[in-house]
Amino acid sequence: MSKAMKLLIDSDIYNSFFTISLLFLINAFNLKNYLLAQNTVMGKDMEMSTKKLVVGLAGMPGAGKSVVVNVAVKMGYGVVVMGDVVREEAAKRRLEPTPENLGKIMLELREKEGNNVIAKRCVSKIEKAKEQKVIVDGVRSLSEVEEFKKHFPKFTLIAVHASPETRFKRLYHRGRSDDPKNFEVFHERDMRELSVGLGKAIAMAEHIIINEEKLETVKEKIREVLEKVERKWMR
Amino acid sequence: MSKAMKLLIDSDIYNSFFTISLLFLINAFNLKNYLLAQNTVMGKDMEMSTKKLVVGLAGMPGAGKSVVVNVAVKMGYGVVVMGDVVREEAAKRRLEPTPENLGKIMLELREKEGNNVIAKRCVSKIEKAKEQKVIVDGVRSLSEVEEFKKHFPKFTLIAVHASPETRFKRLYHRGRSDDPKNFEVFHERDMRELSVGLGKAIAMAEHIIINEEKLETVKEKIREVLEKVERKWMR
Structure with missing residues (x-):
């Protein structure tokens, strides 16, 4: 070892340099870990949600939304039902899910959190879903579509x-508790759905599935449409 | 001839009776002719217009309304184009059919004659059409539908x-003078069409023809739909 080298090692200059380097290394390691951690907590989730394939489903009452959802589930889609948001809010408030209560809650939520409150709450549901493909049942307006696209x-x-x-x-034949007993009630419900913008959403849909034929034919058509959507985002 | 008979023939009573009978016969004949005439002028027309099969056609810009109309014409349908009402009004007023002029005339007509002015003017066009089957191109709202159904x-x-x-x-590729040069203009026009209620009309349609496939396939589908409509009214 040269005299000069020995001098350097013993010197404060060398010690300082070593310490700084070490600190630097530790910091860099921490930063890497920090970034990795961030990536899992936020960054990766963000990345995953932008990668998620989300299909919004619109349809008038009785058109056959549930048939579409069932086929999607078999194809590996997660399901988020927009109507569940209000029903869950009712359960949280320990209120019966009567049409009146649900209507009131809906109005209240909109007043407090804006017109897109339902879509916004569904966004976090979609993000939390474990599936990479999610179908959203019950899109009812173009502003909801905008929210999802964002x-x-x-x-x-x-x-x-x-x-x-x-x-x-x-x-009429399904006879669920909230199903119409006569044509007037049915028509009123149609008009209510259209008044929030459902018609606009249907008119602007990328694909419309006609559900008038045999169930098997329609299911095949649904599969084709969903495959087309998936191919579109893979190109 | 008996004396009594001879007396009767010569008598004023018989003459009066004969005259009255004759007058009655002439009147009856006239009445029949009158009724027949009325029937052609009004009665028969009325009967014919209630018997007329009218198909209203709704669709967003570029969806393919003209393809549907062309197939209908080949199947013997008369055509009434709702947009022509405003263009004809412009011609009557010796105004250029620019989008601005047409927009102004539309507003004016609505103010003067109500929101359904276009549908009302089309009703008389349909009544005048010589064809027993008429397709109405460009239905844009449910209130127009109600007007036609009435x-x-x-x-x-x-x-x-x-x-x-x-x-x-x-x-974009059609390049008609009023066709959009970019997506923004296209989207604005979509939103304008939806704002008058076109989405509601589409959502409430009895049949929706999907125009995404080869022209021949779509034409076949249109024929099927129109035949279904005709069969419905024949049962």
Whole structure:
């Protein structure tokens, strides 16, 4: 070892340099870990949600939204039902999910959190879903579509359609507690759905599935449409 | 001849009776002719217009309304174009059919004659059409549908649909003077059409024809839909 070297090692200059280097290294290591951690907590989630394929589904009452959802589930889609947001809010408030209560809660939520409150709450549901493909049942307006598109670049709006006559017959025979007992009640509900902008959403859909034929034919058509949507985002 | 008979023939009573009978006969004949005439002028027309099969056609810009109309014409349908009402009014006023002039005339007509002015003017056009089947191109709202249904019990609303992407490409390449030069102009026009209620009409259509496939396939589909509509009113 040269005299000069020995001098350097013993010197404060060398010690200082070593310490600084070490500190630097530790910091760099921490920074890397920090970044990695961030990536998992936020960065990766963000990345995943922008990568998520989200299909919005619009349709008049009785058009056959549930048929579309069932096919999607079999194809590996997660499901977010927009109507559940209000029902969950009712449960949280320990209120019966009567049409009146749900209507009131909906109005209240909109007043407090804006017109897109339902879509916004669904965004976090979609983000939390474990599936990379999610179908959102019950899109009812173009402003909801905008909200979804803001968060999920791979968002596609589809719709399902049947004639009023077919839809009425279906709902009449389904006989769920909230299904119409006569044509007037059915028509009123149609007009209510249209008044929030459902017609606009249907008219602007990328694909409309016609649900007037045999169930198997329609299911095949739904599969085709969803495959088309997936191919679109893979190109 | 008996004396009594001879007396009767010579008598004024017989003459009066004969005259009255004759007058009655002439009147009856006239009445029949009158009724027949009325029937042609009004009665028969009325009967014919209630018997007329009227198909209302709704669709977003570029969806393919003209394709549907062309197939209908080949099937013997008369055509009434709702947009022509405003263009004709412009011609009557010796105004250029610029979008601004047409917009102004539309507003004026609505103010003077109510929101359904276009539909009302089309009703008389349909009544005057020589064809027993008429297609109405460009239905844009449910109140227009109501107007048509009031006059034509055999009214059926159909729609034609394509995705916004497909529609924009079509209009862009069609290059008609009023076709959009960019996506923003296209989107604005979409929103204007939806704001008058076109989405509601599409959502409530009895049949929606999807116009995304090869022209021949779509034409076949249109024929099927129109045949279905005709069968419905024949049962």
